Amino acid sequence: MNAHDLVQEIIERKGKIENVFWIACGGSMIDLMPANELLKREATTFTSTVYTAREFCLMAPKSLGEKSLVIACSHSGNTQEVVDGCETALAAGAEVVALTDCEGSKIDNGKWTTWVYPWGEGVPQAEVPQGIGALIAAELLDQQEGYEALADMYEGLKQMDALLPAAREKVNAELGARFAELCQQHKFFYILGSGPNFSQTYAMAICSLMEMQWQHCCYIHSGEYFHGPFEATEPGVFYFVQLGAGECRPMEERALAFLNTHTDTVMVLDALEYGVGEVPASVRSFLEPIFFYNMSCELRAARGKVFDHSPEVRRYMGIEQY
Amino acid sequence: MNAHDLVQEIIERKGKIENVFWIACGGSMIDLMPANELLKREATTFTSTVYTAREFCLMAPKSLGEKSLVIACSHSGNTQEVVDGCETALAAGAEVVALTDCEGSKIDNGKWTTWVYPWGEGVPQAEVPQGIGALIAAELLDQQEGYEALADMYEGLKQMDALLPAAREKVNAELGARFAELCQQHKFFYILGSGPNFSQTYAMAICSLMEMQWQHCCYIHSGEYFHGPFEATEPGVFYFVQLGAGECRPMEERALAFLNTHTDTVMVLDALEYGVGEVPASVRSFLEPIFFYNMSCELRAARGKVFDHSPEVRRYMGIEQY
Structure with a gap:
């Protein structure tokens, strides 16, 4: 899976996304936060919010609906709060994409798009949640409103790979x-x-x-x-x-x-x-x-x-x- | 000043508000947070975000503009970060309302609307920042999209006054x-x-x-x-x-x-x-x-x-x- 095609398919199917919700818990939520910050800073025609998954369920925003994109993440794939959050989003008609490291886990159940990512030493930053989230945000920005720094984002991820060792x-x-x-x-x-x-x-x-x-x-x-x-x-x-x-x-x-x-x-x-x-x-x-x-x-x-x-x-x- | 008339005047002057930014620091920011949560939960045709004031200046959202309402709060009226945030908002064409306890302070400078609130024992909750924020949010919701719980909000604030002693x-x-x-x-x-x-x-x-x-x-x-x-x-x-x-x-x-x-x-x-x-x-x-x-x-x-x-x-x- 890649962010460009995924976002393109979503926009083709749903039309313009009006709001993005990033839902997860603990470390997985943290991984999605920089992408939310990017959209808070750059987006002018759609909005972005991050929630710990259970609060998203208990206090679901009324703006969640057909024009929403919900990006969830559960590293183990079995975090019940995140699965519940995806169900809440699906019931509201939102487009749901779930990131997980574990194929066949609870969150990889065929009800929504699941992006199974690799994990461990040597995996490029573009292929783990922090990078995936940033790329989804950048692609959505670019495809919906144009984003001058799109190439910088791809290049920057490679620079991170290079400087980390x-x-x-x-x-x-x-x-x-x-x-x-x-x-x-x-x-x-x-x-x-x-x-x-x-x-x-x-x-x-x-x-x-x-x-x-x-x-x-x-x-x-x-x-x-x-x-x-x-x-x-x-x-x-x-x-x-x-x-x-x-x-x-x-x-x-x-x-x-x-x-x-x-x-x-x-x-x-x-x-x-x-x-x-x-x-x-x-x-x-x-x-x-x-x-x-x-x-x-x-x-x-x-x-x-x-x-x-x-x-x-x-x-x-x-x-x-x- | 009262929230109903203030919001009415703003909408008459600016047209529909598309996004609200609550900016302050520490305790004053905290006072505005529940109002932001109300809008995150209830609003469907406009959005709301809270920022510590300096981050708002350093990473000003591109969506800040003519259709933005910025509600600032500085209890002392002299918090430089909040005054700077109001200047940033004003320069972007946003409507700015600053809450402060101190008439004649730096933030009460005639450049924007200043709401001077009383403070201390016996002051009703509707007249201090947590209450004012909630009422501005509720009025904005009601006047822009209709808000069924508007009367409950006014009544609830009185109930808080009654139960606190x-x-x-x-x-x-x-x-x-x-x-x-x-x-x-x-x-x-x-x-x-x-x-x-x-x-x-x-x-x-x-x-x-x-x-x-x-x-x-x-x-x-x-x-x-x-x-x-x-x-x-x-x-x-x-x-x-x-x-x-x-x-x-x-x-x-x-x-x-x-x-x-x-x-x-x-x-x-x-x-x-x-x-x-x-x-x-x-x-x-x-x-x-x-x-x-x-x-x-x-x-x-x-x-x-x-x-x-x-x-x-x-x-x-x-x-x-x-």
């Missing part, structure tokens, strides 16, 4: 051991980010750390930092700053300047030091969450080694009934 | 001392909520606790709890659950059932025990954040007494340059 080595060499040590010293810490990267600020907190490392932490929007959270800053409190290379960077820089003079414990992951600044500015903000996701994977693994806690280990998810 | 007494009597004690025992804890109430989950964390009490904590969406955060749950970890009385209640109930068997420290603030269930179901979800905001004020005050830390005290905000 060296970036992984660099983050491990320069930040891995220190990050694990700071986790040993702090039972709790804050992670800052903003813009489309905020999806990965949230992801680093709830997926990489709470879920995979049972590490307490909190995610803060860098622009909101000065409107409340900064009062909790003092020496001894650890802040991890995701310093983006896109339009929102000034928000991180301002927060970092304050942190550097008001706590003794700051770790900065600066996308500009890893080649992300080479990605075209037109699409950089929507692609750099891929960079932060991949670096989080390295840092959680570095922590996991020191704590003897593999990021694969769960105590509840998929083990208990809930 | 007894609710404040009850929360103080039943939860105040225990909440303060739990804060003494836990340097960090989690707060859960969902739906429009999630605005107040975030508010309790970043405003009432981080800002006003320098208490470390994190806000978690109850529906997302099972998709990552729950792995950090174990005895000794404190969770505060905002149990709403609206459509999203099942998400809180599910999280609470798990918490009750996987940690020894849960505090529940159940809106149904305070009369919120009497508010018409049509508008309840969008008004109950008012309840949770007011109860958070009581709980932070209760903590403040035990820690000898008045919620009025700041160490950075309005004191240092940043």
